[in-house]
Amino acid sequence: MADEQTMDTQNQEAEAAGEDLATRVQVLEEQLAAANDQALRVAADLQNVRRRAELDVEKAHKFALEKFAGDLLPVIDSLERGLELSSADDENIRPMREGIELTLKMFQDTLKRYQLEAIDPHGEPFNAEHHQAMAMQESADVEPNSVLKVFQKGYQLNGRLLRPAMVVVSKAPAPVSPSIDEQA
Numbered sequence: 555m556a557d558e559q560t561m562d563t564q565n566q567e568a569e570a571a572g573e574d575l576a577t578r579v580q581v582l583e584e585q586l587a588a589a590n591d592q593a594l595r596v597a598a599d600l601q602n603v604r605r606r607a608e609l610d611v612e613k614a615h616k617f618a619l620e621k622f623a624g625d626l627l628p629v630i631d632s633l634e635r636g637l638e639l640s641s642a643d644d645e646n647i648r649p650m651r652e653g654i655e656l657t658l659k660m661f662q663d664t665l666k667r668y669q670l671e672a673i674d675p676h677g678e679p680f681n682a683e684h685h686q687a688m689a690m691q692e693s694a695d696v697e698p699n700s701v702l703k704v705f706q707k708g709y710q711l712n713g714r715l716l717r718p719a720m721v722v723v724s725k726a727p728a729p730v731s732p733s734i735d736e737q738a
Contacts (some may be wrong), residue, residue, distance in 0.1 A: 616669075616712045623670050623711055630665075631706060633658040673708035673719045675701045684708055686718040693724040700724045 586673070591730065633654055640651050652656045673684050691702055701721045708719030 576625050617714060618713075619668055619670070620711055623665070623668070623709070624716055626661075626665070627709060627717060630658070630661060633661065634707075635727045638660060669712045669717070671710050673710060675702055675708075675719050675721060677701060680721070680723045684710075684715060684718055685721050685723075687723045688720050689722045689723045691722050694727050696724050698724055698726045 560632070625719055632730055634678065636654050637651065637658065640654075642648075642651065665671075665680075675681070675685055677696070678701050679690075679697070680701055685701065693702060696702065700723070702724050703722040705720040706717075709716040
């Protein structure tokens with residue numbers, strides 16, 4: 555009988571040890587699953603940080619010239635204004651005018667190489683994203699909300715607006731009210 559009691563005791567101890575071992579295995583499996591989940595989250599966060607950093611570097615490369623290009627725009631404006639105000643028919647200033655034209659062309663070609671593009675919307679529909687309306691003028695010749703005159707060209711750098719074009723926008727003529735003949 556003592557042997558049976560010893561065996562019962564050993565069986566109980568083995569069952570308790572087995573239950574304890576199963577509990578420990580379950581706890582360890584839960585901890586492993588939590589650690590795997592945390593590792594996946596950290597890897598995803600790292601990938602997001604890397605992607606954001608790459609985008610920031612790309613934007614920095616793309617728009618590094620933004621301030622410098624913005625500072626050069628008044629020079630282009632002055633060259634264009636000089637051509638507008640000088641007469642192409644005046645023989646005395648023809649060499650100077652040709653020099654200004656060549657300088658302006660070289661300047662524009664250089665800016666184009668660096669993806670700085672002019673916005674000259676004359677005759678186009680008004681676009682509030684790229685144009686700044688300075689005035690409105692009645693016109694029966696063109697559709698309402700069309701650009702009639704460009705005071706100053708706008709510019710984009712790599713598709714991003716650097717300066718809006720300053721324009722005069724057309725509006726429909728006011729209806730003519732019938733005049734009353736007071737003498738009748």
